[in-house]
């Protein structure tokens with residue numbers, strides 16, 4: 001999918017902005033505080049219905065305004081269909097999602113239309129942060145690639161919530177058996193999806209990308225599914241039930257899963273430098289994009305915020321070259337165009353100068 005048009009209103013320091021992006025590469029150049037990241041943040045709302053910088057939606061509404069709106073027109077290469085996505089939020093925390101002129105309830109409907117990837121100074125959290133971030137990394141891809149996955153994970157989360165509540169209140173009712181069975185069934189299915197995704201191709205793709213970023217390092221990537229090896233989820237639940245009931249929560253299952261990445265037997269986050277970790281994240285994100293494209297033909301929209309601060313010149317080149325080659329549509333911010341002078345070799349691009357929340361396209 002490619003963004004053909006973007007409109008932003010009352011968002012951070014942006015009063016009103018309209019731009020027609022290039023289908024390959026878009027550069028946003030401007031001083032600190034000019035509004036570059038805000039443009040990416042607004043586009044991020046169109047894919048995720050949330051910011052990548054704050055959980056407080058109210059903070060992104062332009063001061064003294066009642067609410068913000070973002071809108072885009074998107075189309076697929078070679079297909080005449082154009083989709084129109086819009087999102088508005090106001091100070092009462094009302095979120096309105098509109099797809100092709102119709103109101104929608106679920107933010108996931110935006111995501112299914114527009115696969116967005118983001119690379120920012122916070123991206124190393126994927127490796128340094130909580131396991132939930134690594135599960136989300138896998139689940140984002142499964143959401144786009146495996147049709148039934150989304151409803152299965154919703155049911156799984158509901159059964160987990162119900163079981164935790166039953167354990168907390170020490171209720172020992174018939175309902176418990178019902179939720180336990182659902183939890184086991186969906187939990188095993190989710191785990192199978194994640195394992196086959198990794199073993200099918202994802203690990204191979206990550207390692208292939210890594211060869212270009214960190215040729216000297218070989219990583220062993222494995223999946224911890226959230227319960228003991230060689231045991232079914234049903235048995236693991238039964239084994240832990242007394243302890244779990246005492247503690248008031250379910251301690252085993254795919255909600256405890258993690259992606260384990262080691263180099264020479266040592267966890268990557270303890271061995272690699274910050275810069276090397278960022279390259280590993282870049283390799284992992286590229287692998288997502290390549291896998292998505294291979295399986296569905298869907299291309300991604302990539303938001304690269306302040307990439308100059310993230311990767312050295314050589315690695316920036318490798319990353320952007322590979323993304324360019326993967327037919328992603330890129331939105332890249334930088335303070336100075338000199339940080340990205342290797343992009344002079346790309347003719348198919350648009351350069352936007354950002355100043356006080358407004359853009360001027362370089363002709």
Ligand SMILES: Nc1ncnc2c1ncn2[C@@H]1O[C@H](COP(=O)(O)OP(=O)(O)OP(=O)(O)O)[C@@H](O)[C@H]1O
Nearest residue numbers: 012013032033034035036037038059060061062063
């Ligand atoms: N709710 C808001 N209303 C009005 N202005 C805001 C709001 N939130 C943030 N701003 C301002 O918007 C401006 C744009 O911030 P943004 O982070 O997009 O800048 P940037 O160009 O990415 O800067 P940098 O290069 O420093 O990362 C900043 O001056 C910020 O103070």
